[in-house]
Amino acid sequence: xxxxxxxxxxxxxxxxxxxxxxxxxxxxxxxxSLNEEEDIQKLHYVARKVRDHxxxxxxxxxxxxxxSTYCKNNCAFCYYNxxxxxxxxxxxxxxxxxxxxxxxxxxxxxxxxxMGEDPYFHNYPERFIDVVKTVKEETGLxxxxxxxxxxxxxxxxxxxxxxxxxxxxxxxxxxxxYRKLRVGQSxxxxxxxxxxxxxNGYCVEDGILTxxxxxxxxxxxxxxxxxKGNPDMVRVMTFVPQEGxxxxxxxxxxxxxELKIISVLRLMFPDKLIPASLDLEGxxxxxxxxxxxxxxxxxxxxxxxxxxxxxxxxxxxEERDRDSRSVIKRLRSMGMEPASQDDFNRIIEKQQxxxxxxxxxxx
Ligand code: SF4
Numbered sequence: 001x002x003x004x005x006x007x008x009x010x011x012x013x014x015x016x017x018x019x020x021x022x023x024x025x026x027x028x029x030x031x032x033s034l035n036e037e038e039d040i041q042k043l044h045y046v047a048r049k050v051r052d053h054x055x056x057x058x059x060x061x062x063x064x065x066x067x068s069t070y071c072k073n074n075c076a077f078c079y080y081n082x083x084x085x086x087x088x089x090x091x092x093x094x095x096x097x098x099x100x101x102x103x104x105x106x107x108x109x110x111x112x113x114x115m116g117e118d119p120y121f122h123n124y125p126e127r128f129i130d131v132v133k134t135v136k137e138e139t140g141l142x143x144x145x146x147x148x149x150x151x152x153x154x155x156x157x158x159x160x161x162x163x164x165x166x167x168x169x170x171x172x173x174x175x176x177x178y179r180k181l182r183v184g185q186s187x188x189x190x191x192x193x194x195x196x197x198x199x200n201g202y203c204v205e206d207g208i209l210t211x212x213x214x215x216x217x218x219x220x221x222x223x224x225x226x227x228k229g230n231p232d233m234v235r236v237m238t239f240v241p242q243e244g245x246x247x248x249x250x251x252x253x254x255x256x257x258e259l260k261i262i263s264v265l266r267l268m269f270p271d272k273l274i275p276a277s278l279d280l281e282g283x284x285x286x287x288x289x290x291x292x293x294x295x296x297x298x299x300x301x302x303x304x305x306x307x308x309x310x311x312x313x314x315x316x317x318e319e320r321d322r323d324s325r326s327v328i329k330r331l332r333s334m335g336m337e338p339a340s341q342d343d344f345n346r347i348i349e350k351q352q353x354x355x356x357x358x359x360x361x362x363x
Contacts, residue, residue, distance in 0.1 A: 001027060002034065002042050010042055014049035017267050025220055031264050032216045032257075040260060047263035047293030054271040058339035059331055060296040061324055062144065062275075063108040065099060066307050067091040067131065071116025073148070074183045077171075077212060079242035080116045086244065090120060096131055099307075100138035106324040108300060109344040110142040110165065111135055117148035125154040129161050136162030141341075142348055144205070149185075149193045152200075159201050164348055166197040169207035169235065173225020174218040181212065194229055203348050205273075207235030210261055211253035219261065223268060232348070233273035233296070236261040238280060255281065259292040266293030273347070278322040283330050290334065297331075300324050 001013055017023075023031075034040050068090040074081045080088070091099070103111055113135060115121060121128040128147060136143055144165035145158060155166070170190055172178050178187050198204045206229055208214075208222045226234055238258040241250050258280075265274050276289030279299040286297055301307060301322050328338055 001030060002046070003030070003039050005042065007045070010046050011049065014046045014053070017046070017050050017270055018053050023264075023268055025224075028220050028223060028264060028268075029216055031267070032219055032260060034260065040256070043260060043263045044292045047266035048291065050266055050270045051274075051293045051295050055295045055339075057336045058295075058343060059290070059336050060110070060273065060339050060344050061108045061300055061327060062110045062112050062296060062298045063103050063106060063324070064112050064114065064279075064299045064301055064307075065096070065103070065135075066114045067096055067099075068115035068118040068121065070118040070120065071148075072119050072122070073117050073185060075171075075185075076181055076183055076246045077209065077239055077242070079245060081245060084242075084244040090118065093130060093134060097134050097138060100135045102302060103135075103141075104139045106300070106302065107328060107338055108141070108324055109339065109341060110144050111139055112144040112146060112167065112298065114146040114167075115148070121147065122150070125150065125157065128154075129157055132158055132161045132163050142344065149190055152193075152196050155193065155197050155202070156200060159197075163202070165203045165205065165232070166194065167205040167207070167233075168194050168197075169205070169209075170194075170222070170225065171207070171209045172214060172218065173208070173222040174214065177213050177218055181209065191229070194231070198230065198232075203232035204229070205233035205235060206231040207237065208261075209239045210236055210257045212239035212247065212250065223261075223264065227268060231269075231272070233275065234265050234269050235275050235277075236265065237277060240280065255285065255288065259288055262289055262292040262294055278327070283321050283326060286327070287330065287334060290331075290336065297327050300327060 031043055034043055069080050069088045070090055071080050071082055074083055113131060132143060142164040143162055144167055145163045146167040168190060171181050175187055194204045194206060206226045236258050238253060238255050241248050241252055262274060273296050274294045275296040275298040276286045276294035277298045278286055299322060331337065
């Protein structure tokens, strides 16, 4: 489909995808196996064509607030896992309110409220509900929550309090690999929380890691697993070994595989939100990810913020350039523009009314 194709043939591939062509596993295998630079650029070209058809040159921006780095879990890949002897913080409600007031002045479309599975909030969900209410009250913006697995009742209460989006990454839909990554956590409970949220008024985001024990077959299992959940946003991130974790000494792959998977996600989920995270390679990495077919910039943090990211490529750097002004300046140099808030609200309103269809046999 891509190898040996000229640009006219690539335009035809993009058109077929726009008109509803579904990729087979053989197509996915072909795309994920590409390793010549020229072929990979062709894959990105088709992905951009498809993205531009649905979104033009408009990009969405999410602000990232990591308000508690405490966690009761022990994910093998994560810097914040409970066994890692690191300095942690938890913001109180006044600090979160002040942060929300600052965010209101930034040009962003949604606030992402992230925490580890912190027992302070998980055992007393009303504390988290207060956080959501406060941020909604101060910003009036759509809110994404990334709190880990929460029960159905709490998810409903959070939604009533102003949460619009649930981000809950499976990391992999390959169950054997899941056991090694999300040590001691239920695969099904995680999947259920996303499904429940999707059927009860939320938009949902699923995500996978690459470069950590996933070969092409395992990646295809994950891509198909994500597809079954009908998510509104789909993410892939390159595994980065983190100091003090069991996977600290695993060597890090380049972002090549992530960029290919972003393009494949665009071809599988043509009209969905796909992020270019600033958390891995900063603003230069954002450009590569947008050129691979992404249409959302995530992990925007004000230049004067001392809060954590998740992977934190800039943990050791004195200056960060992940504020919305730097992002918008770079977007414009690429011929792209921030979308309007109305554009974003329309997308989440439309997606919130499309429930997951449960196959009859499963009823
Ligand atoms: S990935 Fe999330 S749940 Fe797992 S250890 Fe890190 S913060 Fe906790």
